[in-house]
Amino acid sequence: MRWDIFCKVIDNHGDAGVCWRLARELAGEGEQVRLWIDDPSALSWMAPVGAPGVDVIHWRDAHDIDAARLAPAQAPDVLIEAFGCEPAEAVIAQLARAISEDGVPRHWINLEYLSAEPYVERLHGLPSPVFRGAGAGLTKRFFYPGFTPATGGLLREHGLMAERDAFDRPAWLAAQAIPWGGERLVSLFCYEPPGLPALLDAWRRGPEPTLLVVTAGRSSAAVRSLLSESEVGAGATGALRLHWLPHVPQPDFDRLLWSCDLNFVRGEDSLVRGLWAGAPLVWQIYPQDDDAHHVKLGAFLEWMDSPASLVRFHHAWNGFSDATPHLPTPEELVQWGAVAAGARTKLLAQESLAQRLYRFVGRKS
Numbered sequence: 287m288r289w290d291i292f293c294k295v296i297d298n299h300g301d302a303g304v305c306w307r308l309a310r311e312l313a314g315e316g317e318q319v320r321l322w323i324d325d326p327s328a329l330s331w332m333a334p335v336g337a338p339g340v341d342v343i344h345w346r347d348a349h350d351i352d353a354a355r356l357a358p359a360q361a362p363d364v365l366i367e368a369f370g371c372e373p374a375e376a377v378i379a380q381l382a383r384a385i386s387e388d389g390v391p392r393h394w395i396n397l398e399y400l401s402a403e404p405y406v407e408r409l410h411g412l413p414s415p416v417f418r419g420a421g422a423g424l425t426k427r428f429f430y431p432g433f434t435p436a437t438g439g440l441l442r443e444h445g446l447m448a449e450r451d452a453f454d455r456p457a458w459l460a461a462q463a464i465p466w467g468g469e470r471l472v473s474l475f476c477y478e479p480p481g482l483p484a485l486l487d488a489w490r491r492g493p494e495p496t497l498l499v500v501t502a503g504r505s506s507a508a509v510r511s512l513l514s515e516s517e518v519g520a521g522a523t524g525a526l527r528l529h530w531l532p533h534v535p536q537p538d539f540d541r542l543l544w545s546c547d548l549n550f551v552r553g554e555d556s557l558v559r560g561l562w563a564g565a566p567l568v569w570q571i572y573p574q575d576d577d578a579h580h581v582k583l584g585a586f587l588e589w590m591d592s593p594a595s596l597v598r599f600h601h602a603w604n605g606f607s608d609a610t611p612h613l614p615t616p617e618e619l620v621q622w623g624a625v626a627a628g629a630r631t632k633l634l635a636q637e638s639l640a641q642r643l644y645r646f647v648g649r650k651s
């Protein structure tokens with residue numbers, strides 16, 4: 287089938303990250319995928335070598351499409367609109383014309399944001415008639431990723447767990463030049479978490495040595511802003527050593543999470559990757575103006591069966607409470623790890639997002 291995925295980059299890397307993973311996975315299943323994206327710059331490090339079967343096209347090139355001159359077979363079988371981004375009219379026109387001409391079932395899907403809130407099960411799959419523009423008269427359907435069987439599920443490639451099981455941690459760390467000496471290894475991917483200064487301070491004071499692998503971009507800027515020049519230069523402060531990771535391709539980002547004893551993730555895609563890693567994780571949720579993210583975080587923590595210590599830590603890390611995050615004790619880390627592993631087991635018993643997407647469009651995976 288032909289799949290057209292439309293992606294508008296709003297901010298950060300989640301829009302491109304989710305769309306790229308989906309495109310790559312569908313192409314891996316033998317699909318023809320065009321990923322239309324208005325700002326492909328992040329793909330230069332996220333996916334530097336691309337993927338067979340995925341054409342990345344700049345959104346503006348859609349203006350050159352003359353829908354009236356294209357055969358229906360050139361229209362998408364499935365048009366995926368990521369996060370309500372309103373795909374290019376020319377491709378919608380192509381879809382509409384093909385539907386009217388060849389009678390082949392075609393689909394327009396609005397891929398939504400991930401949440402563990404109950405509304406996701408209610409809204410997943412609902413139709414939304416289109417009244418305006420080139421698509422007037424068509425119906426799109428909502429596809430909500432989620433954590434339960436009644437939702438659209440989570441992106442998970444075939445064979446991911448086998449790869450994770452065969453993963454050689456010391457070899458990968460050495461290949462990335464991450465100078466791990468056997469100490470507690472922690473990854474940091476975040477915005478500017480209110481709990482960061484307290485946590486850096488706690489790591490600095492010990493009691494055990496920690497190597498913090500700081501990802502590129504906002505995470506690294508946030509940490510650097512809290513250290514002195516000499517600490518940044520030395521890459522160390524007290525019991526804490528720091529490694530500044532450059533932007534790495536998505537598969538290496540995943541391997542970073544597989545390597546660490548504790549992962550700090552943010553947004554949407556890295557949360558899912560943290561769940562597949564199965565190690566203790568702490569999530570900085572993408573903040574929303576109306577504080578809707580408070581409820582969203584609560585729903586996720588509840589779905590995870592999080593113990594009180596993990597809930598408290600999340601509230602402090604995200605600034606929902608005045609408390610400062612304390613270093614998790616070894617016992618707490620064990621408990622958080624058990625919770626993460628349990629969550630992963632629950633998810634692995636379910637179909638992946640791509641498998642559910644196939645059923646959604648009436649195909650077997």
Ligand SMILES: Cc1cn([C@H]2C[C@H](O)[C@@H](COP(=O)(O)OP(=O)(O)O[C@H]3O[C@@H](C)[C@H](O)[C@@H](O)[C@H]3O)O2)c(=O)[nH]c1=O
Pocket residue numbers: 296297298299300301302303304331332399475501502503532533534535536537539552553554555556557572
């Ligand atoms: C740091 C780093 C990230 N990545 C990838 C992993 C993920 O695919 C992507 C980061 O995406 P996220 O984890 O979702 O976090 P994010 O904060 O970048 O994206 C956010 O963007 C907002 C607009 C959305 O509303 C949020 O829900 C969220 O998706 O970047 C790499 O591939 N290499 C790297 O070195």
